Amino acid sequence: MMKIFGKVAAIVAGSALVATAAFAEDRKSYPAPKDHPLSEIISGYEFRTPETRALQDDDFENPAYILLDLGAELWSTADGAAGKSCASCHGDAAESMKGIGASFPKWSKERNKAITVEQQINICREEQMQADTWKWTKDPNMLGMTIFVKNQSRGMPIVLDNSPEMETVRKLGEEVYYTRYGQLDMSCANCHEDYYGNYIRADMLSQGQINGFPTYRLKWNGVGSTHRRFKGCMKNIRANPFKPQGEEFTALEAYMMYRAVGLPIETPSVRN
Amino acid sequence: MRFAALVLSGVFMASVASAEEIKKVEIVDGAVQASLTGKPGDAVAGAKVFKGRRAGNCLACHGNKDMSGEQFHGETGPIMDGVADRYSTEQLRAIVVNSKKVFGDHTLMPAFYEVDRLSRVAKKFEGKTVLSAQQVEDVVAYLLTLKE
Numbered sequence A: 001m002m003k004i005f006g007k008v009a010a011i012v013a014g015s016a017l018v019a020t021a022a023f024a025e026d027r028k029s030y031p032a033p034k035d036h037p038l039s040e041i042i043s044g045y046e047f048r049t050p051e052t053r054a055l056q057d058d059d060f061e062n063p064a065y066i067l068l069d070l071g072a073e074l075w076s077t078a079d080g081a082a083g084k085s086c087a088s089c090h091g092d093a094a095e096s097m098k099g100i101g102a103s104f105p106k107w108s109k110e111r112n113k114a115i116t117v118e119q120q121i122n123i124c125r126e127e128q129m130q131a132d133t134w135k136w137t138k139d140p141n142m143l144g145m146t147i148f149v150k151n152q153s154r155g156m157p158i159v160l161d162n163s164p165e166m167e168t169v170r171k172l173g174e175e176v177y178y179t180r181y182g183q184l185d186m187s188c189a190n191c192h193e194d195y196y197g198n199y200i201r202a203d204m205l206s207q208g209q210i211n212g213f214p215t216y217r218l219k220w221n222g223v224g225s226t227h228r229r230f231k232g233c234m235k236n237i238r239a240n241p242f243k244p245q246g247e248e249f250t251a252l253e254a255y256m257m258y259r260a261v262g263l264p265i266e267t268p269s270v271r272n
Numbered sequence B: 001m002r003f004a005a006l007v008l009s010g011v012f013m014a015s016v017a018s019a020e021e022i023k024k025v026e027i028v029d030g031a032v033q034a035s036l037t038g039k040p041g042d043a044v045a046g047a048k049v050f051k052g053r054r055a056g057n058c059l060a061c062h063g064n065k066d067m068s069g070e071q072f073h074g075e076t077g078p079i080m081d082g083v084a085d086r087y088s089t090e091q092l093r094a095i096v097v098n099s100k101k102v103f104g105d106h107t108l109m110p111a112f113y114e115v116d117r118l119s120r121v122a123k124k125f126e127g128k129t130v131l132s133a134q135q136v137e138d139v140v141a142y143l144l145t146l147k148e
Helices: A002-024 A050-057 A064-076 A086-090 A116-130 A141-151 A164-178 A186-190 A226-236 A247-259 B002-019 B042-050 B089-098 B133-143
Strands: A106-108 A113-115 A215-217 A222-224 A269-271
Touching: A050 A269, A064 A141, A086 A116, A106 A164, A113 A116, A113 A164, A113 A247, A116 A141, A141 A186, A141 A222, A164 A186, A164 A247, A226 A247, B042 B133, B089 B133
Parallel strands: A215 A269
Antiparallel strands: A106 A113, A215 A222
């Protein structure tokens, strides 16, 4: 009996290899560093249809640009009791925010934890501007500002904060990535490491890279954040999702930046 | 209206099915000898479970020529054509119940009749199996029709 199972497993493994190899040829990929879990690093863009890609390729067609424009406007709009805008402290975003989206989450010494772009935005609002904080995942202001900040790094390759603290955060993220959750008992790796390039029902699995987030997602008919996407995946596997901007998702985001290292930032991207 | 009624009754049936008492099923040498319900499976019902997105959704991962009329066959699992020639009833039952105890922990395939060893299950699905015992038997009966 084991013989039969072995044979079937070999055939399956064989066909999976062929499929991956065939796809790999026409997808733009970036070389992975030594000891990286992926042999090639590929943006989610490469897994999408020509129609979806075309929406991203043309800034005038990209529906997320409405929020990018909102973010740009908010950047220089004073808000809160301190009467400050982002620009009051940070000046021209094209200079001051360049590289931020390609390197966050970063370690915060004062807070003794890793901070995402969204968290930094709310920290600034609360402490510098004395303004109300924005809700994490669906507030258009938060999405717009996050897109605007990350867009200043568009085309820049993802780089890592190599502090020992961030290494520890990424370790937790790695654990989250490889742990099976939910009634369907699946980990991120089960789909996005082992089977990218293959269809799961009508969806082609990508590597789950986050270099284009926040993204305009056709399925959402709107723009959403990295952590909203993480949450959606966990719901799909019938798991109780972690909290957006909580410790686990922040760690997972930090780890996903490692998985995407070298990949250019595309924010705001368009996905299906 | 009729459609809505059908959908509602489907949801109702599903919740009844998962509220049933979960039986202890032993997998020995990659096989489960006895029917989980003592009743024979219904291959027609099993086909519906196989393709139903809110039921087994087996088609999400497994291509199946027998269902060529259905769109969107997945690619992450082995193709089901001729699966009855490769496995016995008892082996198929074990694979549907908990394939990890047959193929090993690495498999992507969820266990369809198992509530132990799961982590962070959504409240809605807590303590529930993906399929009812009868649905497992129905899927097995359907798989047994897939001969080449």
